Amino acid sequence: MPQSSELTARQKEILQTVGETGYATLETLSQRFDVSVQSIRRDIIHLDKMRLLQRFHGGAGPMDSTVRLGYAEKTLRATAAKERIGVAAAGLVPEGSVVFLDVGTTVEAVAAALKARDIRLHAFTNSLACAMLLAAEPKIQLHVFGGSLRGADGSLVGATTLAGIDAIHFDYAFIGFSGFAADGSALDYDLEKIAVKQAAMRRCETAVLVGDQSKFHSKAVATIGRADEFVHLVCDAAPPDFLGAAFLQSKLDVVVSD
Structure with a gap:
């Protein structure tokens, strides 16, 4: 040390x-x-x-040691809000869809809500946490992308992950994020995880951001995508005015969970 x-x-x-x-x-x-x-x-x-x-x-x-602590804290923070977001996001998905699930505690809430719904679907993920949530569900055909394990959130990243994603067409991609830029762009920290998010967005019909209201006033290191690259933002509160205007201009549909 x-x-x-x-x-x-x-x-x-x-x-x-x-x-x-x-x-x-x-x-x-x-x-x-x-x-x-x-x-x-x-x-x-x-x-x-x-x-x-x-x-x-x-x-x-x-470093990852700090990130691990952050992930443990995230699993305990805003759990009720994330559950509501998960239910609202899962409600967007019709029977028979092909879904990509990103990493993160809010996306894990989406996975749990999809499991609770009485629909059949194909779920693809690079999240070991999401995979464990869905592993025993007979209605869901689960596919886990290979890759290198990065961080305590069970994220798989790297060339193998990206190659796997590039072979699939998704109806919906649920994307986690850490904050917003002033122009409404979604931001995150880890460039390797961002590369996976962007690969899934390129291969999907409908990209959906999921995150609680704390993200409205948070910043991060790099851009995942512009607001107009997403169809929906599912959150637990209406965005502040400066982001609301950016989302409106970008035609991003904001879904506020009940």
Whole structure:
């Protein structure tokens, strides 16, 4: 385990910032410490090598150990809201559909709601958690994409996952996300998971975002897709005005769960 004496005062503060915010850009850190972007980049490379944080394009985020804690916390947060979102999202799916289920606790709620419905369907997923929820359901023909396991949420990613997705045509793809940009674009942190989401979106007729209202005011590192690349957003509250206007312009249908 790295010793604190191996870190400069600035590097310790960078770790604290990432721990508090979940992600920090090079530009933000550069302005905060009044040093060049190059200096911050060297700090982040050093901290990444010490496995104290994870380097991303344009910034840094927490390592998987922090992400695991975050996932455990997410499973306990807004559970009733996520259950309602899951029921509303599952209600969009007709008999016989081919469905892609992304990773994340809200998508897991969609999987649970689909299991409770009396319909037959084909379900494809890169989520081990979703797979376990659906494994014993006779009405659902379950397919799990191969890949490399990434993070505590049971996410499978990588070239094998992408190749599997590219061979399938989905009627619906339920996509999890971490936040929104001001223009309504859906955002997330992990670039490998984002690649899987985007692959499923390219192969589906109807892309559906699912997330609770806490996502309206959250940011993340990279774009999953523009608002007009999704047909529905299923959430537990109406969006704030600035996002509502962006969604309206993009013709994104907002479904608010009961």
